[in-house]
Amino acid sequence: MTATTLRDAVALTDRPTRPSALSTTLTFGWRALLKIKHVPEQLFDVLVSPVIFTLMFTYLFGGALAGSTQAYVQFLLPGILVQTILFVTIYTGYTLNNDISKGVFDRFRSLPIWRPSPVVGALLGDTVRYTIASVITIALGLLLGFRPEGGPAGVVLGVLLLLVFAFALSWTFIILGLLVRSPNAVMGISMLVLMPLTFASNVFVDPATMPSGLRAFVEVNPVTHLVTAERSLMAGSPDTSAILWVLVASVVLTAVLGPIAMRIYRTKT
Numbered sequence: 218m219t220a221t222t223l224r225d226a227v228a229l230t231d232r233p234t235r236p237s238a239l240s241t242t243l244t245f246g247w248r249a250l251l252k253i254k255h256v257p258e259q260l261f262d263v264l265v266s267p268v269i270f271t272l273m274f275t276y277l278f279g280g281a282l283a284g285s286t287q288a289y290v291q292f293l294l295p296g297i298l299v300q301t302i303l304f305v306t307i308y309t310g311y312t313l314n315n316d317i318s319k320g321v322f323d324r325f326r327s328l329p330i331w332r333p334s335p336v337v338g339a340l341l342g343d344t345v346r347y348t349i350a351s352v353i354t355i356a357l358g359l360l361l362g363f364r365p366e367g368g369p370a371g372v373v374l375g376v377l378l379l380l381v382f383a384f385a386l387s388w389t390f391i392i393l394g395l396l397v398r399s400p401n402a403v404m405g406i407s408m409l410v411l412m413p414l415t416f417a418s419n420v421f422v423d424p425a426t427m428p429s430g431l432r433a434f435v436e437v438n439p440v441t442h443l444v445t446a447e448r449s450l451m452a453g454s455p456d457t458s459a460i461l462w463v464l465v466a467s468v469v470l471t472a473v474l475g476p477i478a479m480r481i482y483r484t485k486t
Contacts, residue, residue: 238331242338249342252312262308263346267301267354275361278421287362294358295375295447296420299440301354302347302383303415307407309343310390314400317485326483333479340387347383351376367453375450378463382443385467388474395481414440439466 236244253260275293279286313336316322325335355363355372365372394403417431418440424432435441442462449456 235329238334241330241334242341245335245338246341247338249312249339250345252342253346260346260349262305263350264353266304267297267350268357270297270301271354271357271361274421282422290358290361290363292448293421294354294363295451296418296444298351298354298358298375299379299444299447300415300420301350302379303386303411303440305347305350306343306383306387307390307404307411308346309340309387310392310394310403310407311400313339313391313394314397314403317395318399322482332483336391336478336482340384340391343387344380344384347380348376351379365451365453367451371451371453375447378446378450378460379443381467382463385470385474388470388478391478392474392481395478395485414438419444442466 271294274297275286275290278293279289283289283292313322322335326332355376367375390403390407393406394400397403397406418435418438420440424435424441427435442459445456446459446463449459
């Protein structure tokens with residue numbers, strides 16, 4: 218077989234159609250899920266963290282603050298759900314930085330695809346992780362005595378609202394993952410940011426019991442607004458102002474941080 222014949226045999230007569238933005242985004246989302254399949258250790262934070270947080274804080278504070286664990290879990294569970302998901306969002310930046318350090322994203326940027334699809338697809342894959350963590354936390358709460366007066370509809374709406382905010386917040390950690398040098402640095406900086414926001418909030422206690430200076434910070438803390446919205450939906454009495462605040466904050470975070478993250482992604486060497 219001559220070289221010309223061989224070239225003719227493998228030559229393409231028509232140029233392949235460029236994949237759409239949706240198809241490439243879904244492909245990268247599926248890649249994120251396949252990474253979990255092949256490296257199941259990535260699910261450790263999703264499967265174990267909700268159980269540890271819920272059990273530890275329910276039995277640590279329940280009797281002292283509410284008189285019984287069953288009474289306290291009614292107050293705690295929406296807040297611990299928020300805390301759990303916010304901590305899970307850190308791994309968005311962690312895994313991105315890990316891919317960058319291995320040179321994987323340099324290959325993605327050379328492909329003829331919609332530029333944001335590797336990042337947006339990873340976010341979609343992480344949304345599945347957030348959903349799993351939410352289901353585990355709520356299921357454990359029900360076993361401990363949590364009874365949402367809003368019923369299944371209130372719980373589902375609360376989880377959906379939390380997923381929207383988590384998706385928007387993840388852009389923060391994507392930017393961090395693009396800027397810092399190592400995955401461990403992403404984890405350390407992210408924890409320094411989230412720990413004060415989650416613990417100095419209304420997740421564990423009513424802000425009315427706090428000193429005035431701390432209460433002033435708690436009342437403007439974004440986590441407090443999110444927890445208030447979650448509690449109101451699960452209690453069957455939606456707090457419109459808190460829910461609207463979360464939705465507006467999610468839109469603003471995505472609109473501002475998304476383009477910044479993609480600009481850094483395109484120019485990063």
